[in-house]
Amino acid sequence: MIVRDFNExxxxxxxxxxxxxxxSSVRMLLAExxxxxxxxxxxxxxxxxxxxxxxNHFESVYCMQGTGSITDTATGETHHIRPGxxxxxxxxxxxxxxxxxxxxxxxxxNPPVTGTEVHREDGSYAAAGELAEA
Numbered sequence: 661m662i663v664r665d666f667n668e669x670x671x672x673x674x675x676x677x678x679x680x681x682x683x684s685s686v687r688m689l690l691a692e693x694x695x696x697x698x699x700x701x702x703x704x705x706x707x708x709x710x711x712x713x714x715x716n717h718f719e720s721v722y723c724m725q726g727t728g729s730i731t732d733t734a735t736g737e738t739h740h741i742r743p744g745x746x747x748x749x750x751x752x753x754x755x756x757x758x759x760x761x762x763x764x765x766x767x768x769x770n771p772p773v774t775g776t777e778v779h780r781e782d783g784s785y786a787a788a789g790e791l792a793e794a
Contacts, residue, residue, distance in 0.1 A: 664688055666701060676775060682708035691772040698772035704728070704759040713754035718770045720748040726763035731756040 669676050669686055676687040682705040689699040704710065706726075711733075723745045730747055731738040733754045739747065741763065749755065757763075 662689070662693055662695075678775065683710065685767070687773065687775045689772065690775045692774070693772075696770065696772065698769045698775075700767045700769070700773075702763075702765045702767050704757065704763040704765070706759055706762045708759045710757045711754070712757065713752065714749060714769075715752050716771075717773070718749060718752070720746065720768045722746045722766045724764045724766055726759060726761040728757065728759040728761070728763050730758075 666686060666688065669688065676690070678685045678687060683702060685700045685702040687698060687700050689695055689697070691698060701724075702721075704726075723741050723743050725743055726741075728741040729738050730741055733756060739745070741747075741757075
């Protein structure tokens with residue numbers, strides 16, 4: 661059984677906290693944990709806008725706090741994000757995520773991330789074994 665305390669991670673396990681422009685992510689489960697997925701609590705700053713496209717991962721996200729929107733760039737369809745809303749990027753969907761208020765999101769990635777990933781210029785994470793700069 662794996663038991664982790666969010667507060668202990670942010671205080672003592674800085675290697676599990678990853679930050680980039682206007683977001684930070686606390687990586688509760690990683691690839692090394694052997695669960696087949698990773699689990700993160702992610703914070704997006706109010707007023708921020710992010711374009712992501714996880715070409716090598718599937719992601720599911722549940723909004724715990726805040727409001728914003730997600731736009732599918734292929735269709736132009738926009739969905740409101742608020743507490744209780746979940747979205748799943750089942751087609752590696754390129755999307756724009758906007759935070760009207762600070763968003764606090766619970767996120768699962770498959771395959772799991774290793775913990776050091778940051779978004780590449782195209783909005784994706786590198787595939788396992790691929791150079792992050794690619």
